Amino acid sequence: MEIDTGTTELLCSVRDGVALITLNRPEARNAMSPDLTEALRNQIKARGDDDAVGALLITGAGTAFCSGGDVKGMGGRGPRGQMSYEERLADLRWRQTHLTGALVAVRKPTIAALPGAAAGAGLAIALACDIRIAAKSAFCTTGYAKIGLSGDYGISWLLTRTIGPMRARELMFTSEKVGAERCEQIGLVNRVVDDAKLQEEAFAFAKSLAEGPRVALRHMKDNLDEALHIDYSLAHHREAERLVQSSRTEDHKEAVASFVEKRKPVFKGR
Missing domain, CATH: 1.10.12 (Lyase 2-enoyl-coa Hydratase; Chain  A, domain 2)
Known part of the structure; x- marks a missing residue:
């Protein structure tokens, strides 16, 4: 069953008890746009509450999972650049709570399938899921240090609890690109599969959980x-x-x- 998300930038379907949610801006490596993030927030809440859904599987179209925020709209260039400090703070807190905060709060198994880069806030979305399955060509990076930002969407909390404080500090400070095999070694992803088999194996895994008690x-x-x-x-x-x-x-x-x-x-x- 196809779900109308209100935008072509996010696709959603429900099959065999699995809600497959696909970030669909491949030309921008699935960077977070206003339309995409609004639809993603809505689908996380709706599918989390949907009795027909037993598991959520989030992935990205093309060769990336999510490259994070749209850098071209940063540095005061976008509409949020006109906000006061208080307005911007309230806006970001709301967006974080209703995206990664809502994803962590879902009481069903959640899986992220990474066909490629998971960077910045995109990595935070993956970390907010219970399980991460990566294609061999995928990589993860915090990315914030490279654009002079300290992190958002709960990435510091999520990263620390996933790989421990020592590794989390290293990845936050350096913005190192961590390949899929090393991601598995340090516990950043649960398993690595061949690129061509990612979607098939991730869906099969999600389906097995959706069929569970x-x-x-x-x-x-x-x-x-x-x-x-x-x-x-x-x-x-x-x-x-x-x-x-x-x-x-x-x-x-x-x-x-x-x-x-x-x-x-x-x-x-x-």
């Missing part, structure tokens, strides 16, 4: 998110609550029955 997966995300900032004792209590809740679902009963009957489970998401 959705209540249990939602509880897993809650447990894993909380593990970053609560103590072990509280984590025990929260895990126990969510496991008991999961045990009362139809999906759990189906999983047990399928195990006994030696067949693949068919989960209903309830």
Whole structure:
């Protein structure tokens, strides 16, 4: 099913429980434009709330994932250059909250498929997803130091929690281009696949998650998110609550029955 996103700069379809969201400005390496980012914000929220969707897969058209902000509109050249400091601050905070903030808040598995560059805010979008799958020719770079900026869209927080403070500082300070294989070595992406197989393998992976026990997966995300900032004792209590809740679902009963009957489970998401 094709979804009308309101712009050709963002494509969205829902198939086999997967919402495939494609940044579609290949001529600009999928740089973030006002139309693209507005549509992306809307689709993250809508597909995150859509009961027909079990997983979100975000990718880019052409040979890039997302090259970040449009540099040509920076340096006071764009419309935001006319804003006061307070206006610009409020505007950026709102845009961050409703893009990467909303993506982190989605209680379904989220996957980023990187056919090429993920740079700056584009890297932040990829980092806001649960899983990252990269083509062999892809690379990641923070990019901010090269344009005299300090970072936005939560990249410092996301990067630190993904690869640790030492690596995060190195990549932020240097804007180094990190190839796909090294990205996998340092934990920036989960796996690397052949360029020609990226979309196929990423969709198959997303589909496998969409077919999973959705209540249990939602509880897993809650447990894993909380593990970053609560103590072990509280984590025990929260895990126990969510496991008991999961045990009362139809999906759990189906999983047990399928195990006994030696067949693949068919989960209903309830």
